[in-house]
Amino acid sequence: MSNIIYFDNAATSWPKPKETLEAMERYFCDIGASPGRSGHRLAIEAGREVLATREALAEIFGTGDPLRIVFAKNATEALNIAIFGLLKPGDHAITSSMEHNSVMRPLRAMENRGLELSVIPCSLNGELSPDDVVAAIKANTRAIILTHASNVTGAIMPIAEIGKIARDHEVLFCVDAAQTAGVLPIQVKEMFIDLLAFTGHKALCGPQGTGGLYIREGLENIIRPIQRGGTGSKSEFEAQPDFIPDKYESGTPNTIGLYGLGAGVRSVLDRGVEHIRNKEIGLAQHFINGIKAMPEVVHYRCGDISKQIAVVSFNIKGMSPSDLTLILDETYGIMCRSGLHCAPSAHRTIQTFPTGTVRFSFGYYNTVDEVNFSLEAISKIISSK
Amino acid sequence: MSEVKRYQVVLFYSVSHTLRAEKLLKKEKIPIKVIPIPRHISSNCGVCIRFLEEHREQIEKALEGRVDFDSIHSFNPR
Numbered sequence: 001m002s003n004i005i006y007f008d009n010a011a012t013s014w015p016k017p018k019e020t021l022e023a024m025e026r027y028f029c030d031i032g033a034s035p036g037r038s039g040h041r042l043a044i045e046a047g048r049e050v051l052a053t054r055e056a057l058a059e060i061f062g063t064g065d066p067l068r069i070v071f072a073k074n075a076t077e078a079l080n081i082a083i084f085g086l087l088k089p090g091d092h093a094i095t096s097s098m099e100h101n102s103v104m105r106p107l108r109a110m111e112n113r114g115l116e117l118s119v120i121p122c123s124l125n126g127e128l129s130p131d132d133v134v135a136a137i138k139a140n141t142r143a144i145i146l147t148h149a150s151n152v153t154g155a156i157m158p159i160a161e162i163g164k165i166a167r168d169h170e171v172l173f174c175v176d177a178a179q180t181a182g183v184l185p186i187q188v189k190e191m192f193i194d195l196l197a198f199t200g201h202k203a204l205c206g207p208q209g210t211g212g213l214y215i216r217e218g219l220e221n222i223i224r225p226i227q228r229g230g231t232g233s234k235s236e237f238e239a240q241p242d243f244i245p246d247k248y249e250s251g252t253p254n255t256i257g258l259y260g261l262g263a264g265v266r267s268v269l270d271r272g273v274e275h276i277r278n279k280e281i282g283l284a285q286h287f288i289n290g291i292k293a294m295p296e297v298v299h300y301r302c303g304d305i306s307k308q309i310a311v312v313s314f315n316i317k318g319m320s321p322s323d324l325t326l327i328l329d330e331t332y333g334i335m336c337r338s339g340l341h342c343a344p345s346a347h348r349t350i351q352t353f354p355t356g357t358v359r360f361s362f363g364y365y366n367t368v369d370e371v372n373f374s375l376e377a378i379s380k381i382i383s384s385k
Numbered sequence: 386m387s388e389v390k391r392y393q394v395v396l397f398y399s400v401s402h403t404l405r406a407e408k409l410l411k412k413e414k415i416p417i418k419v420i421p422i423p424r425h426i427s428s429n430c431g432v433c434i435r436f437l438e439e440h441r442e443q444i445e446k447a448l449e450g451r452v453d454f455d456s457i458h459s460f461n462p463r
Contacts, residue, residue, distance in 0.1 A: 036400030039421025039432045044404070047432075051404045067401055233399040235430040246399045 005370045007336045010151050010179060010311050010361030012201050012208060016264065020205055023049075023263035027256045034252050036232040046255050053262030054245075060204075060265055060273070061196060062187035063214050070248040071212045071258065075178035076102040078197035078213035081248055082174050083107060083145065085223035086195075089114025091142040094171075096128050096157065097121045097349045098150045101342045103176055107145065116140065122349050125302045126155035134165055143172040148180040152346040152359065154284070154311030155302035156184065163192030172219070178202060179309055182268045183277050188214055195219070200257065203276070203363075205264030210257040213248070220244040227251070276364050280310035283362040283371050287312055290375035296382045300350050300357055313350075313357035316382060321358045324381065328358075332377040336360050389461075391438040395448075396422060396455040400431050406452040407434060413447045415440050426458050435460060 006014050027046070035046035051066065058066035072078040083106040087093055095107055097119050111117045118136045122128045133144065144166050149156045159175060166173035174195035177186060181196075182203030188196055193214070200210030215223065220243065228240045229250030241247055268276065285305050291297040291314055300313040316324055321338035328334040339356040340347050347353040360374070397403040403419065410417050415436065422433045436444055441457065448454055 037430065039419075044419050044432060047400050047404050048407075051401060051408070054401070067405060231399065232431050233429065236428045241399070243398050245401060 003333045005332070005334045005366075005374060007334060007360040007362060007366065007370075007374065009202065009363030009366075010341075010359065011337055013203060013205060013363050015365055016207070016260075017205050017267040019263040019267050020207065020260045024207065024256050024260040027259040031255075031259075034232075035255050037252070049262060050253065050255060050258050053258045053265065056262050056265040056269065057198075057212070057214075060182070060186070060269060061198075061214055062189055064189075065217070067245055068217065069212055069214055070245045071210070071253055072248075073209050073254065074201070074211040075176060075197045075199035076211075078199075078211055079103055079145075079174075079176060080106050081213055081223070081226050082195045082197060083110060084226050085248075086172065086174075086219075087115055087142055090116075090140065092116040092118065092138050092140045093142060094118045094120060094133060094136050094144045096146055098126050098128065098152070098155065098157070098346045099145075099147055099343065100151055100176065100178065100346070101344070102178065103145055103147065104343075104345055119345065122155075124350060126150050126153045126346065126350060127303065127307075128157050128162075130158055130161050130165060133162055134169075137165075137169050137171060141169070141171050143174055145174045145176070147176040147178075148184065148186070149309045149311075150302070150343070150346055151179050151311065152341050152343050152357065153300050153302045153313050153350060154179075154308035156180075156307050156309060159193070160191045166194075167192040179311065182265070183273065183280060183309060185273055188216070200261040200264065203268070204261060205267055206261030207257045207264075209254045210261040215244060215248075220247055223248075225250070271364075279364060280362050280366075281305060281308075283366050283368065284308070284310040284312055286368060287360060287362070287371045287375065290371070291378065294379065294382060296385075297378065300352060310362040312360045312362075313352070314360075315352070315355075315357055316378070316385070319381075319385065321356050324358050327381055328374075328377060332374070334374055334377060392435050392460045393438050393441055393457055394420070394423065394426065394433045394435050394460040395444060395457045396427060396429070396433045397431075398453065398455055402452055402454070403432050403434060406448055406454065409451055410434065410436075410444060410447055413443070415443055415447065417444075423460055426460065 200206030
């Protein structure tokens with residue numbers, strides 16, 4: 001076993017498929033140019049590959065037209081486009097108490113500008129009741145903004161069900177898929193998703209600095225861009241283009257990153273989302289079974305294993321999460337994350353605020369041996385406490 | 386003397402649209418080339434698709450309902 005065990009895939013997946021690096025190297029060594037700007041062959045080739053990345057994303061999310069994928073630097077930026085671009089003072093928006101700050105902070109900022117916000121409390125297990133969402137819908141409800149799965153407990157939200165509720169009530173549905181794109185099936189049309197924010201650097205196997213927003217047809221007419229600038233199109237006009245994706249993509253993109261993201265998404269498509277999911281959840285189940293046998297460990301569970309992703313939050317009784325992660329790193333070479341995971345509301349919901357938890361997040365490249373080693377490590381830490 | 390080839394160009398709203406169209410037209414095996422938009426046609430800094438005049442109908446049909454285009458112009462290089 002190598003001396004590093006990486007259980008922090010919910011923050012950034014690592015390692016990446018070799019195809020991701022090869023694509024980035026190809027861009028760096030052979031292409032180098034700006035896509036969608038100059039008309040020479042290298043610029044055109046860069047543009048083709050950026051389009052191929054959109055096409056791979058359109059395939060994995062079932063969006064149809066690939067030009068409805070707008071690139072951003074991560075899910076946070078995509079959520080900012082959705083929230084600040086769509087909502088206005090006087091509108092009402094609904095979200096859950098399990099959200100990451102990438103949703104909560106833009107919504108709270110909009111609340112200060114006159115947005116009415118309902119945060120639906122979830123259960124101690126992080127479960128959201130669809131009935132509570134229905135009850136919160138009012139005449140001025142504009143959107144429901146919901147995470148697909150919690151980055152703290154791994155709890156999966158009933159996305160398709162909430163999507164149907166949103167569509168029936170003519171409310172827009174925006175999903176934060178930061179934790180799920182590439183590891184859970186997402187089909188925007190079947191799930192009635194109007195806006196899908198995703199990041200490239202987690203289960204889609206791309207590099208940091210890549211991500212984006214799917215925008216359903218027609219919504220570009222009502223969503224304002226949060227940035228304006230050069231797009232390589234309509235250059236004779238000083239007003240921002242009104243068509244997608246250029247309306248939301250100003251300035252030179254992260255082309256090298258998008259080469260990597262395209263290769264990453266294609267590697268996910270080749271392996272199959274279900275296969276990846278089965279492998280990761282198998283590791284999580286194995287780990288959960290192991291800690292269940294340790295009375296000193298508190299596991300913040302989310303009910304049935306089928307209702308979670310491969311993210312596990314736990315604590316050792318009488319030990320702070322930061323102390324535990326430091327020992328795991330220094331003594332055992334296990335990389336994980338402690339604290340509030342940028343989701344204070346989720347920690348309040350599962351009653352771990354403000355101390356937080358230790359989070360193990362498993363990825364496709366982790367092994368059963370690594371999980372066994374980590375269980376032994378936790379066991380040793382408990383007995384030497 | 387060889388016959389003079391008569392070209393036209395189709396302009397799109399963005400480079401993303403242009404390259405999407407390029408892919409579709411290549412799949413249809415229509416001979417085309419992506420070139421910088423000729424200055425006398427538009428001051429846009431992007432690219433467009435050049436094709437032989439006789440393929441115009443085929444191109445319009447292939448793009449219909451799939452990629453919106455801005456306009457089609459005659460284009461004959463010197």
